Amino acid sequence: MxxxxxxxxxxxxxxxxxxxxxxxxxxxxxxxxxxxxxxxEDGEKGTNPEELIGAAHAGCFAMQLSFLLNESNFTATTLDVDATVTFEDGAITKITLNLEGDVPEIDAEKFQEIAHKAKEVCPVSKLLNTEIELKVTLKTV
Known part of the structure; x- marks a missing residue:
């Protein structure tokens, strides 16, 4: 495609x-x-490149993770991803993806495994030349 x-x-x-x-x-x-x-600076209404990169990365990662979960016969109820983009001395030095997922019938180890694979194969992750940290939380009932 x-x-x-x-x-x-x-x-x-x-x-x-x-x-x-x-x-x-x-x-x-x-x-x-x-x-x-x-x-x-904060306070003025508008956006910025780092915020847009964070939104693009979080969205791409969540969709990629959804596809990979489906390939393993799981369907997420929700995948909530926050992206924190760190800008330092004229460069984006780190992006932290904080994932909270509700995925029926999956165990935490399998969820971690699939989430880390999604981070590696996500097209936006592959585009970015910076450290990408992933924090994963699986909701349990």
Whole structure:
């Protein structure tokens, strides 16, 4: 399978005082504001590249894990993934994926095994040149 996706960034002004907007072909992002303030400071409404990378990574990982669980004859009730992107000295130095899953009839060891495989084969994980840490919690009844 091969496909392409498109996004656009438009920026005006200097790095610190300027601002821009981000749009995607799907219009999920439609001139969404981003700026120095939304990237490096808190409080102003808008997004930033690191937040978007975190969302993309969490989403891709959860979907990949779902496929791998299905291949092993398990279906998740829920997979909740938080991605924490660490930016340090001009680089993304680490992404922590914190997974909490509710998967009937799976034991913790098998869930860990499949989750770690998903981290390795997730297309976004393979794209990123940084440390990726995975923390896994299986809900038990």
């Amino acid at each position: 091969k496909f392409t996706r498109k996004a656009n960034a438009a920026w005006k002004g200097s790095g610190k005082e300027g601002q821009g907007n981000l749009s995607t072909a799907s219009k999920v992002l439609d001139k969404t504001k981003y700026s120095f303030h939304t990237r490096f």
